[in-house]
Amino acid sequence: MTKLLAPLFLVAAALLPLVLKDPYLLNALIITGIFTICAMSLNLLLGFTGQLSLGHVAFFGIGAYVSALTALGFDVGLPFGLRVTYEGGDPIVGFLLAIVITGLTGFLIGRLSFRVRGAYFVIVTISFAEVVRLVALNWVELTQGPLALTSIPNMTLPLPGLGELTLRSKVENYYLVLVVAALSYLVVGGLVASRFGRAMRGLKENESLALSLGINATRTLTIAATISAAMAGAAGSLYAHYIRIIDPDVFLFSYTVTMVIMVVAGGKGTLAGPLVGGLIFGLLPVALRPVMAPEAQWIVYGAILIAILFVMPKGIVPALETLTRRKAPKAAPGKPLEAGARP
Amino acid sequence: MDQFLQHIVNASVLGGTYALLGIGLTLIFGIMNVVNFTHGAIYTFGAYAMYLAAVALGLNFFVALPVAVVAGLIMGAIIEFALLRPLRRSDIDTTMLVMIGTGIILQSGTLWIFGGVAKAVPTPFPTEPLVIGPVSLSYVRLFVFFAALALIVLTYFTINGTKLGRAMRATFQDHDTAALMGVNVSLIYTATFAIGSALAAAAGALLGPVYVVFPQMGDLAAVKAFAIVILGGLGSISGATIGGFILAFAEEIGAGYISSGYRDAMGFLIIIAVLLVKPTGLFARAERIG
Numbered sequence: 001m002t003k004l005l006a007p008l009f010l011v012a013a014a015l016l017p018l019v020l021k022d023p024y025l026l027n028a029l030i031i032t033g034i035f036t037i038c039a040m041s042l043n044l045l046l047g048f049t050g051q052l053s054l055g056h057v058a059f060f061g062i063g064a065y066v067s068a069l070t071a072l073g074f075d076v077g078l079p080f081g082l083r084v085t086y087e088g089g090d091p092i093v094g095f096l097l098a099i100v101i102t103g104l105t106g107f108l109i110g111r112l113s114f115r116v117r118g119a120y121f122v123i124v125t126i127s128f129a130e131v132v133r134l135v136a137l138n139w140v141e142l143t144q145g146p147l148a149l150t151s152i153p154n155m156t157l158p159l160p161g162l163g164e165l166t167l168r169s170k171v172e173n174y175y176l177v178l179v180v181a182a183l184s185y186l187v188v189g190g191l192v193a194s195r196f197g198r199a200m201r202g203l204k205e206n207e208s209l210a211l212s213l214g215i216n217a218t219r220t221l222t223i224a225a226t227i228s229a230a231m232a233g234a235a236g237s238l239y240a241h242y243i244r245i246i247d248p249d250v251f252l253f254s255y256t257v258t259m260v261i262m263v264v265a266g267g268k269g270t271l272a273g274p275l276v277g278g279l280i281f282g283l284l285p286v287a288l289r290p291v292m293a294p295e296a297q298w299i300v301y302g303a304i305l306i307a308i309l310f311v312m313p314k315g316i317v318p319a320l321e322t323l324t325r326r327k328a329p330k331a332a333p334g335k336p337l338e339a340g341a342r343p
Numbered sequence: 344m345d346q347f348l349q350h351i352v353n354a355s356v357l358g359g360t361y362a363l364l365g366i367g368l369t370l371i372f373g374i375m376n377v378v379n380f381t382h383g384a385i386y387t388f389g390a391y392a393m394y395l396a397a398v399a400l401g402l403n404f405f406v407a408l409p410v411a412v413v414a415g416l417i418m419g420a421i422i423e424f425a426l427l428r429p430l431r432r433s434d435i436d437t438t439m440l441v442m443i444g445t446g447i448i449l450q451s452g453t454l455w456i457f458g459g460v461a462k463a464v465p466t467p468f469p470t471e472p473l474v475i476g477p478v479s480l481s482y483v484r485l486f487v488f489f490a491a492l493a494l495i496v497l498t499y500f501t502i503n504g505t506k507l508g509r510a511m512r513a514t515f516q517d518h519d520t521a522a523l524m525g526v527n528v529s530l531i532y533t534a535t536f537a538i539g540s541a542l543a544a545a546a547g548a549l550l551g552p553v554y555v556v557f558p559q560m561g562d563l564a565a566v567k568a569f570a571i572v573i574l575g576g577l578g579s580i581s582g583a584t585i586g587g588f589i590l591a592f593a594e595e596i597g598a599g600y601i602s603s604g605y606r607d608a609m610g611f612l613i614i615i616a617v618l619l620v621k622p623t624g625l626f627a628r629a630e631r632i633g
Binding site: 052112113115116118119120122123124126127128130131134135137138253254257260264293295296298299301302303305306309310313 | 372378426429430433435436437439440441443444445446447448450451452454455562566569570573577602604605607608610611612614615618619
């Protein structure tokens with residue numbers, strides 16, 4: 001039954017634009033989808049390895065900038081009189097480059113920051129994101145600083161034999177985001193079900209025990225960070241080509257907070273958690289917008305985060321699973337399994 | 344050389360308030376094992392309390408200052424009592440996230456009530472700076488420096504010379520043993536969080552009149568406080584004091600001789616450098632290194 005849930009959800013999401021024509025809601029769904037991809041990637045670190053990274057927005061932002069600059073081109077002076085000039089190219093190349101570069105950045109930052117754990121790790125990741133934001137703000141020659149990168153072209157997909165397709169409309173972008181989200185879901189699902197996934201969970205449950213079993217902690221965590229960063233970079237690229245204007249605000253801490261709320265509320269360490277949390281917190285602003293000011297919305301966000309941590313510290317999805325399991329008489333008593341533990 | 348002297352003086356003055364911010368944060372972490380993400384919001388809260396007391400209520404500047412500090416103290420006690428006390432047995436990530444939520448509520452609440460426009464707090468000090476040889480310094484900054492110094496000394500005295508301080512130090516070393524010896528650990532936690540918050544509010548109330556008061560002022564202050572605390576080692580009060588001055592010097596020298604745009608990046612670069620070289624901070628006991 002639960003196995004069918006994900007494909008059913010995908011079909012429903014794919015059919016949605018047939019009935020939903022409102023451009024405002026469609027826009028909200030696209031942005032929600034992009035942030036849900038971020039939440040899924042963050043869940044890989046926060047949920048499955050147990051490392052609370054609060055610098056995740058850095059990868060989202062780097063992905064957005066890499067992709068936008070690849071499409072727009074740039075002309076930058078470097079030290080020692082060097083100059084790099086680039087004409088600009090296909091957005092799809094930018095998308096792929098965004099994945100590769102954020103993956104590499106994630107690898108390097110992972111190597112650096114997994115030397116420490118707990119509070120130290122959290123603070124290193126925040127610092128990294130802030131440094132990147134300040135660079136984006138101050139390296140005006142490359143990023144235009146606060147003036148923002150504008151007129152970023154829409155994503156263009158090459159179709160073999162048919163030329164290329166530029167995704168201008170909201171519906172087209174909706175499907176693009178949906179496909180990338182589905183792929184991300186499959187990547188995370190595959191990883192978690194693999195031997196590598198067991199290593200990650202082993203580290204989360206008991207690092208000393210996992211180490212004694214021969215799991216290489218730094219290696220496992222760094223790979224998770226690399227994949228997680230690359231996924232966030234892909235989301236950033238989608239965002240840049242959809243919104244078509246980006247400024248250093250893409251690195252704001254509040255975006256990281258949004259992603260964390262999505263994961264924690266939905267259920268960290270479950271496959272469906274970031275999806276549920278992403279939908280709720282992505283669409284909540286749509287519901288709240290007519291009734292309250294943006295500042296008040298953030299107050300509600302904060303209050304919900306606190307309430308969820310108090311009432312269901314594991315998140316919505318695990319709480320629902322516990323409920324349904326209690327009703328089913330066949331289920332074995334005892335500690336509920338992690339949802340990700342099942343194939 | 345004259346310029347260098349000026350930088351040194353500026354950095355020393357700034358370092359006092361940085362140390363104040365860092366001590367509050369490190370105290371809370373050291374004793375309660377809570378990474379306090381409300382610290383920046385409490386700093387902003389202190390600045391707005393100062394604004395309300397001095398401008399809206401029209402109190403004397405020197406009366407408004409302690410009022411703001413006490414407001415921070417009470418706010419800290421409320422947060423600890425309502426949110427942290429029920430989560431005493433939770434892991435550090437949960438309390439961290441609850442603190443993030445609380446920080447969001449405080450900051451958005453400030454923005455909602457006061458709006459985004461920056462407010463100025465008038466000071467009774469003369470506007471002409473004090474000029475000694477090649478160095479000039481405004482009176483208000485001089486006052487801020489000595490007030491911060493006084494608060495730091497007061498905190499040291501509280502921790503090292505009073506009964507409350509002895510109980511706090513005992514809890515810091517081992518809260519179970521402290522509880523067995525008759526220390527009311529819950530009360531110590533509330534007191535710690537309240538004192539830490541009061542110090543953050545004091546920093547905000549002191550720097551608010553120097554610069555301007557606005558809802559997002561706490562964001563950078565919080566990250567700087569984290570930098571200071573990492574530099575000195577989480578949980579070390581003397582480390583935080585020295586860390587505050589080191590960060591101020593790094594910023595001042597960095598802004599003066601490298602690039603003013605990257606002034607605020609110094610803190611983060613320090614964090615990253617310290618963690619690369621000596622992950623426990625320069626003056627700390629080892630916590631846990633992977």
